[in-house]
Amino acid sequence: MREVIRDPAKTFRCPRCGAPVTYKGRGRRPVWCSARCRVEASIERRGNAIVGVKPEVVKVVSPTARLSDWEKERRQEIERNLDRDAVVDMVASRPELLMDVLARVKEQRLSADARDRQILSDAMMRTAHTVSPEIVEQAVTSPRPSHKRDVSEWVTLLNELTMQLATGLLYNRDLPTIDDPMRNLVDHYLQRVDSSKH
Incomplete structure (x- = not known):
């Protein structure tokens, strides 16, 4: 077979x-x-098949299926000229590309560690505050709808926290983050227990 x-x-x-x-x-x-060449090639292929001569098959490959030298050179030229700054400028100036990047970040960062997620979140908040401070301010100050958890939900959450502390799923580096909330929880819990005894 000959590829063209x-x-x-x-x-x-x-x-x-x-x-x-x-x-x-x-x-x-x-x-x-022309139609003539196509028909003659077809007749030749059938005749070759009858007499047992192996025909020459010509397979025409489009540039998208296999890269020609011309296309390889063009791609290399684009890669040379398209440096990191050009890519950043392109994404920053086109909202649809930026949305695609953020969607990809969301997919990939869900499995990242807490520190990397925090760095990314801080950078995004700073950028959002610079781009549209009034919307960010409104989002931060507007009251969030409250949801009163059922006692069984709290039992499940506390049991999960206990299990993660016991098995090491909650990393030592994250313990300082929950120090204050845990102290507040224990203090308020003990106050309520003491007040219910009196």
Whole structure:
């Protein structure tokens, strides 16, 4: 089998007679220059099959299926000219690209450690505050809807916290983060227990 890679920068020639093959811009790109060459090639293939001669098969490969030298050179040129700053400028100036990046960050960062997520969240909050301070301020100051948890929910959450502390799923580096909330929890709990005894 002989592969012919169609290079968009060059004229493609008929595998049978060598004449240029024209493409009118619609449908599949033709392999043959004319109906005559296509029919004669078909007859030749059938005749070869009858007498047992292995025909030469010409496979035309589009540039998207396999990269031609022309396309490889173009891609390398684009990669050379498209440095990190150019990519950042492109993403920053096109909201749809930025939304795609944020969606990808959301997918990938869910499994990142707490410190990396905190760094990313802080940077995003600073950027949001710079871009639209009034919306961020409104989001921070607006009252959030309260949800009173059922006692069974608290039991489940506290049991989960206990299990994570006991098994080491809650890392030592994260313990300082929960110090104050845990002290407040224990203090308020003991106050309520004492007051209910009196």
